Amino acid sequence: MKRLKHFMLMALLCLGPLAAPAADEPALTANNCAPTGDLRGDAQAGQDIHLEYCAECHGYDGKAEVIVMHMDEPPRDQTDAGYMQTLNDQFLYLAICSGGQAVGRSLVMPGWGDMLTHAEIRDLIAWIRSFSGT
Numbered sequence: 001m002k003r004l005k006h007f008m009l010m011a012l013l014c015l016g017p018l019a020a021p022a023a024d025e026p027a028l029t030a031n032n033c034a035p036t037g038d039l040r041g042d043a044q045a046g047q048d049i050h051l052e053y054c055a056e057c058h059g060y061d062g063k064a065e066v067i068v069m070h071m072d073e074p075p076r077d078q079t080d081a082g083y084m085q086t087l088n089d090q091f092l093y094l095a096i097c098s099g100g101q102a103v104g105r106s107l108v109m110p111g112w113g114d115m116l117t118h119a120e121i122r123d124l125i126a127w128i129r130s131f132s133g134t
């Protein structure tokens with residue numbers, strides 16, 4: 001019995017790394033950032049990513065009231081439901097993954113497809129949507 005337990009533990013330890021995302025997964029940009037499937041992930045997880053990478057320009061609450069740098073086309077108020085309803089999730093995904101220019105917006109909005117995973121971008125979309133309830 002003891003041996004069996006030991007074997008199970010070893011099996012779990014060996015399987016662990018297999019369950020984690022492959023480190024050599026191709027960057028999303030290599031796939032042209034194609035948005036596929038359900039694009040809304042976990043808003044709570046998205047909040048942490050947003051604070052780290054996005055809040056400096058969009059504000060922690062998406063209002064972009066306090067902007068740390070000058071921008072000719074400052075970020076829009078993402079709490080405005082009327083505005084956010086005009087944008088579908090595919091558009092948000094492409095803007096985040098490929099950057100502003102890819103969707104006809106300001107080039108100041110960086111593309112994150114080389115840095116963030118598909119899952120993280122889905123989490124961000126869920127969080128951003130929560131600002132406006134759309």
Ligand code: HEC
Nearest residue numbers: 053054057073074075076092095096105106108109112124
């Ligand atoms: C350096 C400043 C900056 C950072 C950092 C930044 N953005 Fe942006 N973002 C912008 C600007 C500027 C625009 C576009 C304004 C325009 O042309 O309408 C924009 C547009 C967008 C849009 C398009 C929809 C809209 O609001 O009109 C989304 C979605 C977006 N950003 C999400 C993010 C996310 C998610 C992050 C973090 C991963 C992020 N941004 C980081 C500046 C930034």
